[in-house]
Amino acid sequence: MNYYFAPMEGITGAVFRRTHHEFFPGIDKYFMPFITPTTQEKLTPRQKRDVLPEYNEGVPAVPQLLTRTAADFIWAANTLASLGYAEVNLNLGCPSGTVTAKGKGAGFLAHPDELDRFLDAVFSACTVPISIKTRLGVHDPAEFEALLEIYSRYPVAELTIHPRVRQDFYKGRVREDAFAAALPHCPMPVCYNGDLVSERGIQETIERYPSLSALMLGRGLLGDPSLVTRVRGGERAGSARLQAFHDTLFARYCDAFGDSRIAVLRMKELWFYFGNLFENSEKLQKSIKKAKNAEEFERAAAALFCSCEVRGNAVPAWFRPA
Numbered sequence: 001m002n003y004y005f006a007p008m009e010g011i012t013g014a015v016f017r018r019t020h021h022e023f024f025p026g027i028d029k030y031f032m033p034f035i036t037p038t039t040q041e042k043l044t045p046r047q048k049r050d051v052l053p054e055y056n057e058g059v060p061a062v063p064q065l066l067t068r069t070a071a072d073f074i075w076a077a078n079t080l081a082s083l084g085y086a087e088v089n090l091n092l093g094c095p096s097g098t099v100t101a102k103g104k105g106a107g108f109l110a111h112p113d114e115l116d117r118f119l120d121a122v123f124s125a126c127t128v129p130i131s132i133k134t135r136l137g138v139h140d141p142a143e144f145e146a147l148l149e150i151y152s153r154y155p156v157a158e159l160t161i162h163p164r165v166r167q168d169f170y171k172g173r174v175r176e177d178a179f180a181a182a183l184p185h186c187p188m189p190v191c192y193n194g195d196l197v198s199e200r201g202i203q204e205t206i207e208r209y210p211s212l213s214a215l216m217l218g219r220g221l222l223g224d225p226s227l228v229t230r231v232r233g234g235e236r237a238g239s240a241r242l243q244a245f246h247d248t249l250f251a252r253y254c255d256a257f258g259d260s261r262i263a264v265l266r267m268k269e270l271w272f273y274f275g276n277l278f279e280n281s282e283k284l285q286k287s288i289k290k291a292k293n294a295e296e297f298e299r300a301a302a303a304l305f306c307s308c309e310v311r312g313n314a315v316p317a318w319f320r321p322a
């Protein structure tokens, strides 16, 4: 089984990927948060800081593109291939209103004929393997049958399925039944993504779906960074290791952004998921959330690492039944 770190815009940038990979081995691929290629046919300075190989040295990273324009996908995929990437991923899952309103991400799933023409053009013109990350549909999982028929016409390197529809965003339970029904009809390698937050959940998914090529985890790994390391027989990270990861990440953010306030904001995004890993940490998590500068942030985080035990079985708040 392969294990992938899900792309998470605003969180899993180059600095995060490198630091996670250094501290918690076991991830086969880190999917980069999407970049949107434009007709300018140039990567922006910001995109370059995430995708250029020098920012991803030693990290098995896969770039992801978000577009509905075949020409833009083709130049970007060819550029990424010439930089040395062996795979490019197409985002057909982003549920954000600003993205779907333009018919991109999960919004593209509402236009199957156009999607078919897009895939025909990109698979004819690109030599780099193309994988796809998709949802089951826009409104109804029954839409997936027609979508899968389209995907099946092309040599999709791997299909990552997040079994929700666009209207679900990331809320509620994944649509497990629809996924189970669709899987036997997928001719390409399939990666499962959604709500994997524990070793047990991972084992059960592997037992239930032995034909899967990979599992992709996002929020579960942010909340418990050594989760996949353990599944692969490695050690559970204790407080010292987690703090070393955290402090290294913060120092690297300060360096990369040249502004500790931006670094603190980035770290707060992580703490939204990470805080739950520590027993009785609610008060100190609040201090982290309220920190107005680097000193306040560092003091609050150090206090939390010093006084809160690491939970053995951390079930994230967003995952618990309401």
Ligand SMILES: Cc1cc2nc3c(=O)[nH]c(=O)nc-3n(C[C@H](O)[C@H](O)[C@H](O)COP(=O)(O)O)c2cc1C
Binding pocket: 006, 007, 008, 009, 010, 011, 032, 033, 034, 064, 091, 093, 094, 133, 162, 170, 193, 194, 195, 196, 216, 217, 218, 219, 220
């Ligand atoms: C803050 C945030 C940012 C995300 N950014 C991306 C992205 O850039 N590309 C993408 O394909 N999915 C993105 N996703 C979706 C995740 O990759 C993943 O599919 C989702 O979190 C479900 O997996 P999980 O339950 O393991 O977290 C994002 C999700 C969140 C919560």
